[in-house]
Amino acid sequence: MAKEYVTHAQKLRDLRDGQEITFFVQDLTPGPRKYDGQIVKAVIYSSKDKLPDGDVLWIRSSLGALQPKPWAMKIVERLGETLPGRPGQLL
């Protein structure tokens, strides 16, 4: 059964159908663990019609504004919760 996820997109206007991207998604399954997050590599499409067996992906802008129509995604690889890097910068 398809799941629903949400993500905050840093570059909203650069998203394209069929694009494979690495990004942070949060699981919207209702319950105490709602918004559980992970970094994934996934293929995304701008509507469920273009990826019928995919999961629903709600997209918010980098500042949190919800886009009116959900996209669809298929997770290719789950990458855990972190990426290599040195903390110290805000962005």
Place this chain on the structure above:
Amino acid sequence: MAFKDNRDFMDALSKTGDLVKVKQEVDWDAEAGAISRHALELSGPAILFEKLKDYATGYRIFAGPLGTYRRVALALGLPADTPIKKIYEVFEERQQKPISPVVVKNAKAAPCKENIMLGEDVDLYRFPIPMCHDGDGGRYIGTWDTVVTKDPDSDWVNWGMYRFMIINKKSLSGAPAPTSHLGLMLKKYVEKGLPMPVAIVVGSDPISALVTSTGYQIGDTEANFAGALRQEPVELVKCETNNLLVPAHSEIVIEGEIMPDRMAYEGPFGEYPGYRTGEHGLRMFCHVTAITYRNSPIITMSNLGVPPDDSSVGGSMGVAIGLKNRLQRKGLPVIDVYLPPEGASHLVVVSVKKGGNEVAKAVKEAITRRRAWYTKIIVVNDDVDIYNLGEVVHAFSVKCHSTRGVFVSDEPGKGSSATPCYTLEEKHNNTLGAVALFDATWPLDWREEDIPIKSSFNVIYPKNVQDKVLKNWKKYGF
């Protein structure tokens, strides 16, 4: 007698009508946040949410602990209707006498150790951590917290208030400014390639949290100032998985390590300036090693946004007094400093005994030495009651010369990324920072006879006329 914990504090708030207990089930996902935000904007009472959706009875949320001056007064043991100026005076007077904390002898008996999760048992989802604002980057456990960290090269232990977002049951991400005390410490650990031990305290007593939100100097021990304001020492207890000491009566203590070589996604979050500004991005990552908590634990939530709220009311008070102390130590003729809640910690009003451009500029230089988070500074003469915003606006409007009294400067790298007026480019390049100084004082080179006389009741009329009017006020028919 000081409140030993938030539960005692909530009992006091209940008695004065400053706490509402919401018994009906509320959704932790945006609903609790919306209720709290609405209450803050109405300057309403604090809230204890007693039943959260998806969670067992007993797991609660305390929202808006210091969102009004009434609650700040009560936290200090003063009557709820204490005037703002008096609250500031008491705060300033008490913190002159720091009281060192004490470490409890029987650590196991500390209330925050009633329940302990270690290793595989660690699960942040045990608690109804809220989605404070719809569209935030995630659920935030740290919105009114005390984050304890230790400098790797000295004995300096810092208490600071930093937001922390849940990633999963054992992981958090956070966004401290590089210029913050935690940011400065973290830089050292990163350079050494070492994880930084951290303890995130949720729900300490109200004064410990108030002190945490105040900007003390590098090297200062906030626990000593908490003791000063409480007029009793804070009781501390050692963490389970690191050597940090935390308030023993805290509701929840999250112990962890901030990793020097890993980053995680975080944000955005509706922040203290009243806007959601910081973008979603890669930030610091905290691996949780233990969680200890009281029975029926209570999360503290500060739903930041447009003022007034905990940050702009309670949090700004200690900041103002800290700035005043700094200015007076530099020998400047400063009488008082106030951060009006309406300015969301961006507006500083300073009253001086003697004014003029050079004094005003010296005030600005001292205030913005390390950070330029206060982007508007108004300097007024000491006949202005700086706690009365109407008087401040009057002085600013009529006494600040629009060309000779306004000074603007870029302060690259010193600004706050949460301030909404900065561009993305300024944030990405770390050039953000700018200050506008408004000198609303009489120039020093004006002769006394040239200084306009204030047309107010208590200035332009001789004392005997004032006394006669006040004595006969009711007889006149008022």
